Amino acid sequence: MGFRDADGGHGAGDEQADLMPDKGAKEGALSAPAASGEAYVPSSAQPVTEWSDAVYRELTDWASVLAGRWERWAPEYLVLTIDTHGGSAIEPVVIDTYEGELTVTFGFWETHLPGDGIYDDSDSHRASKAAKTLVSDWLEGRTATAIYFDIEDKWCGSKLLETPQDASLIGDIEWIETFRPVRVEIRKSQKSEWQHFRLGDENLSSAVSAALKR
Numbered sequence: 001m002g003f004r005d006a007d008g009g010h011g012a013g014d015e016q017a018d019l020m021p022d023k024g025a026k027e028g029a030l031s032a033p034a035a036s037g038e039a040y041v042p043s044s045a046q047p048v049t050e051w052s053d054a055v056y057r058e059l060t061d062w063a064s065v066l067a068g069r070w071e072r073w074a075p076e077y078l079v080l081t082i083d084t085h086g087g088s089a090i091e092p093v094v095i096d097t098y099e100g101e102l103t104v105t106f107g108f109w110e111t112h113l114p115g116d117g118i119y120d121d122s123d124s125h126r127a128s129k130a131a132k133t134l135v136s137d138w139l140e141g142r143t144a145t146a147i148y149f150d151i152e153d154k155w156c157g158s159k160l161l162e163t164p165q166d167a168s169l170i171g172d173i174e175w176i177e178t179f180r181p182v183r184v185e186i187r188k189s190q191k192s193e194w195q196h197f198r199l200g201d202e203n204l205s206s207a208v209s210a211a212l213k214r
Helices: 050-065 123-139 167-171 174-179 204-212
Strands: 003-005 069-073 077-085 088-096 102-106 109-113 144-149 155-161 183-187 195-198
Touching: 050 069, 050 077, 050 123, 077 123, 088 123, 102 123, 109 123, 109 155, 155 167, 155 174
Parallel strands: none
Antiparallel strands: 003 155, 069 077, 077 088, 088 102, 102 109, 144 155, 144 183, 183 195
């Protein structure tokens, strides 16, 4: 799916950033959003974009099963938050429909869906289907994210680990080496499973493998 870099896009970012942007206060919004969203119930009193409505229809039943929480944000886009799974609090999943995209964020990483380069009238269906798969893998602990920090603890970049047990993926930092990361944080949906490692340790591979196989 790619990685979330410092400038908010995909690929090697141009700048570093200390924090991920607030999902309810997207940069470059056409109108300034409120301090927080409002609970969303489809009605004429809460207009949303055509794209937002299409995504809502695709995801509403699935989100209901997962106790997801829908909110409406200015300018007329939706934000879905899932912060529990199996009765336990988890690292939140946030899905939003800002600017005609379906953006999924979790574990300090984000991606835009469907991401296959094909655009047609079925986009909302394909994007929503991809989101369900991506989120399900995260919730069930099949995937993880790697978040990299420099010596001053500033964020360098994040990437999705589709096979977290592969330690070589965690040590691969060529795409952010100019930011000089020194440590990596491995996150899963359950915070009790988070792990921290120092980069450059000659025993990194074995340490990661042992920790993630527990």
